[in-house]
Amino acid sequence: MFTLSSLLTAAVLWLGTGREAASEQRQELVADARDLVLLSYQRGLDAVSTEIEERIILGAGLERWYALYAGNGIKLAGNLDGLPPHEGWSQRRFTPRATTLAPSPRSRRLGLYTVRTARGGWLVVGRDAYFIQHMRDVAERIFLFALALIVALSLVVGWLIGRQLLRRVGAMSLAAERISDGDLDHRMPVRGAADELDMIARTVNQMLDRITSLLADVRRLGADIAHDLRTPLTRLRHRLEQLRPPSAGAAAHEAAVDAALAEIDGLLDIFQALLRIAGIASGELRRSFAPVDLEALLRELHDAYAAVAEAEGHRLEATITPQPPIRGDRSLLVQAFVNLIENAIRHTPPGTRIALELGRAGDTLLAGVRDDGPGIPEHEHAQVLQPFMRLDRSRHTEGNGLGLALVASVAELHRAVLQLDDARPGLRVTLGFSLVPGLPHTPDERPG
Ligand SMILES: Nc1ncnc2c1ncn2[C@@H]1O[C@H](COP(=O)(O)OP(=O)(O)O)[C@@H](O)[C@H]1O
Ligand SMILES: [Mg+2]
Structure with a gap:
C-alpha cells in the first residue's frame, strides 16, 4: 500500500511538472509571435527578417525556430522549412544535424505557432519540446530511484514488523496450547508495551x-x-x-x-x-429487576420478626430513614435480610439488641442488620461468607452455614457492596446499593 501510494504521488507530480512546463512554453511562444507581428506592422517585413536572423544567431540554433513567408509564399527568413498547414498550433518532428558534441542527435518534437503578419505574410515560431522531454527524463530517473528505495525500505520494515508480530503471536498460541493442555496456571506472555x-x-x-x-x-x-x-x-x-x-x-x-x-x-x-x-x-435474574422500596421492605420485616425476636429474649429495633427505591429482586432481598435477622437472633445470647438500619452515604444506599452480640472476629469476616463456613462456637446452633453465602450472592447480583463490621460490640452487616445513573431511580418508579 505504501509503495502504491508513493507511486501515485510521483505520477501526479510527474504529469503536473510536464504540463506546467509545456504551458509556460506556449505562453512564451505566443508572446514572441505577437512581438514580431507587431514589428511587421510598425517597420515592415524586412525589419522582421533582420530581427529573426539576429535572434537565430543569438540563440545559436538552440530551441528557437522561425520562418517568415511573404504574401506570395516566398520564404524571407528563418531556420524552418515548409509552411504549416494552418494558422495557430501545430507540431512537427525534426532531427537536428549531427555535431561533434551530439554525434547522433535524437529526433525532437517541435511545437509551432503560425500567425499572419502585415502585408499578408506568414510567421511561424517554434520551440523545441526537448527541454520538457529532458525534464521529464530527469524526473523519471529520480522517481525510479526513489521508488526502488521506498520499495526496498517498505519490504524490509514490513518483514521486520511481520516477523516480530508473528513471533509474538506464535508465543501466544504456544501459551494457549499449554493452557488448554491443562496447565491452568500458565499465562500469556506480556511484553510490557501498551499495544x-x-x-x-x-x-x-x-x-x-x-x-x-x-x-x-x-x-x-x-x-x-x-x-x-x-x-x-x-x-x-x-x-x-x-x-x-x-x-x-x-x-x-x-x-x-x-x-x-x-x-x-x-x-x-x-x-x-x-x-x-x-x-x-448465574445473573439471569437481573433481567427481571423491578423497583424495590427497601424502607417498606425493612419495616415489614421488622413487624414480622419483632415477636420472634422477643420470644428468643431479644429486642428488634428499626433505624430507618426514607430512601428512593432501588432496582432489584424483592423476594431475594427479603431472603437476604431474613438470613441476617435470623443470624442475629440465633448466634447471639438472649438480651441482645438487634437493629434494622437504612440510611444513605452520598450516592450509596446502606441497608443492614446490626446486633450487640459476640460479633465475628475481623479475620473471619471473609471466611464466614463462604458456603458451609461456620464459626466453631456455632457448631451446636441450628443452621447449615449457607445463610451468609446466600446474602453474598444476593449482594453480588444487585452489584451491592457487602460489608461486615465490628459494631463494638457485636456485628453489623451492611449492603451498599449504588444510586448512580447506571441503575436509574425515577420517582414514578416508586412502588405503590
Ligand atoms: N450476628 C452474628 N453474630 C455472631 N456470629 C454470627 C452472626 N451471624 C453469623 N455468624 C457466624 O457466621 C457463621 C455463618 O453464618 P451463616 O452463613 O448464616 O450460617 P449459619 O447461620 O447457618 O450458621 C455462623 O455460623 C456464625 O458462626
Ligand atoms: Mg445463618
Missing part, C-alpha cells in the same frame, strides 16, 4: 485468573458439600439402623422416624439453598 497484542494477552490472563478462581471455588464447594453431607447422612443411617427390629417399642420407633425425617429435611434445605445460590450466581 493491542499486550492488551489481548492481559485480558486473556485476567479471564484465566477468573476462571481458575471460579474453578477453585467449584472444587472447594464440591468438597464442602461432600464433607457436610456426610455428617447428616451418617446420622440418618444411624437412625434407620435403630428402626430395625427388634425395636425398643412404638414410642422410640416413632421418635427415630421423626428424627430421620428431620435429618432429611435438613439435607433438602441444604440442596434448596445451594440451588438458590447457583441460580443467583
